[in-house]
Amino acid sequence: MSNKQLETPLFSKLIEHTQKKPFPFHIPGHKQGNGVDPEFHQFIGKNAFLIDLINIAPLDNLHNPKQAIKQALELAAEAFHADHTFFSVQGTSCAIHSMILSVCSPGDKIIVPRNIHQSVLSALILADVVPIFIQPEIDEKLFIAHNVTPEQVKKAIKAHPDSKALFMIHPTYYGVASQLEEIVEIAHQHEIPVLVDEAHGVLQSFHEGLPISAMEAGADMAATSVHKLGGSLTQSSILNMKKERINPRHVQMVMNMLTTTSTSYLLIASLDTQRRYLALHGHRLIDQTLRLAAKARAQINQIPGLLCPENELLSHHSVYEIDRTKLIIHLGQLNISGYEAETWLRENHQIEVELSDLYNILCLITIGDTEETIQQLIAALQDLSANFGQRKAKKSKRIHFPHLPELIMPPREAFYHKKISSIPLEESINCVCAEMITFYPPGIPILLPGERISQSHLDYIQESLAANLPVQGTMDSTLQYIRVIH
Ligand SMILES: Cc1ncc(COP(=O)(O)O)c(C=O)c1O
Structure with a gap:
């Protein structure tokens, strides 16, 4: 990475602007925080309001970036191994909408795994695109959907060679990645662009111990939630792309159609600064995160009744790779469901998990964790096991997932x-x-x-x-x- 990664062009511009002590006669009407409810102002702090600005000329414009925002985007592209990067102030959902609406026209086919996030369905409706579904494998033991395999992709492309795009999730919410490089190669042999939902994979660009990033795997576009695991403010996300098959000017036009004209400069400044933090320190921080996660996983696997799988414990592990910072904690041997465990951990240990389902809870270890936070989690799980390991209540039976339904109309x-x-x-x-x-x-x-x-x-x-x-x-x-x- 270049020395330029030390810079934060947009954030620096905002600081420079506030230091000039301008008299604003434009929105936002709180005017540097003066018109804000005093309790909220005191809680948030005055600096947040000083840079809660709008696209006045010196601060550039997200819809047609030419100065500070353009420079910030170029640095983000370098950090994420992309040819071009866009900032989203409407989460990864907007980036997903933009990918699909940029590449597909009404009536086109797109190959998609069935365990899509709801934003993908809304993009299918908005773009009037016909989905060709691939059913991801369901893990028999954990009862969660994994990912799709190269063989499944090959089969789908063979049956629908006229598809306009292949959509992939990398990794899934539970952290299961596919063999993306091989899949991209298969799609590109047929000149089909690959669009990736990388909502749960932002750190992949910064450490070889995680699954490969979408851009490094050769994908054409990736919607990447910097805000979910990368440390930027909630709702700030990015869209990365390669230029070989898709024109960035067209994507900019589509993003402009879907994006508010009232850009939050707080959100994009957070993307600018967090990109610097990850580019400069990401590898070291992720090293530590992986070490903490490995320690937590080993300790959890010692707790009676709990299982925290790694690659070899997943069914069909050879075709998937797990993101080891995500702890799927399987409660199969305890007499408590994932939902009940979530509530119990909250009420008894103030632990908030990422998600729970019938059989599992998911806990994320991130660059914000420490030895202490891990020990809190372990102590809480030991207590959970001690409380719910003994009961012999009957567990609910597994439900059989039905076949893919017939699509009668788009x-x-x-x-x-x-x-x-x-x-x-x-x-x-x-x-x-x-x-x-x-x-x-x-x-x-x-x-x-x-x-x-x-x-x-x-x-x-x-x-x-x-x-x-x-x-x-x-x-x-x-x-x-x-x-x-x-
Ligand atoms: C797999 C996946 N894709 C996309 C999204 C949408 O991201 P956002 O909430 O930033 O719009 C989510 C959100 O949870 C998700 O889990």
């Missing part, structure tokens, strides 16, 4: 259909679904708008409801009624 057509009504769930067999239905675990949409509801889907939904699995995406949160096209 998600957009179903979403905007003129004839949608809510009917009782048990009467919906053979109807076309008009909403997204996802249970956690395993977090794979069971039905999407446009898909035919079969008996096996209905059985799965009813079993999941009986097991009290939380459902997402539906109009009726109890799912007694389902929206269908009639």
